[in-house]
Amino acid sequence: MSSKIMLKPKGKNTKKAEAADEDDGAVAAVGKFVKEWGTWSAKKAKVITHYGFIPLVIIIGMNSEPKPSLSQLLSPV
Structure with missing residues (x-):
């Protein structure tokens, strides 16, 4: 005999x-x-x-003191 799981209850509380x-x-x-x-x-x-x-880092770097040029800001040195 196999058992089935019922998802909806039967009885008086069906509407609820x-x-x-x-x-x-x-x-x-x-x-x-x-x-x-x-x-x-x-x-x-x-x-x-x-x-x-x-771009955010470049903009912040260009607005800092002392003001570097773009080439100084992008160079690795």
Whole structure:
């Protein structure tokens, strides 16, 4: 004899269980939206950081005292 797992309860509380399932669906949709938005924003932040770090360092370096020229700022010495 094999046993089956019932996902929906049988009996008097069936309507309450269905209402709870509908509420869980709304929460799952919001959770999915937040997860997708988080993934999207993390990808965008990675690209911005990747392409923006060196120009940021150059801009900060050129605005510091004493003011170096661009060739002095980029040279390894």
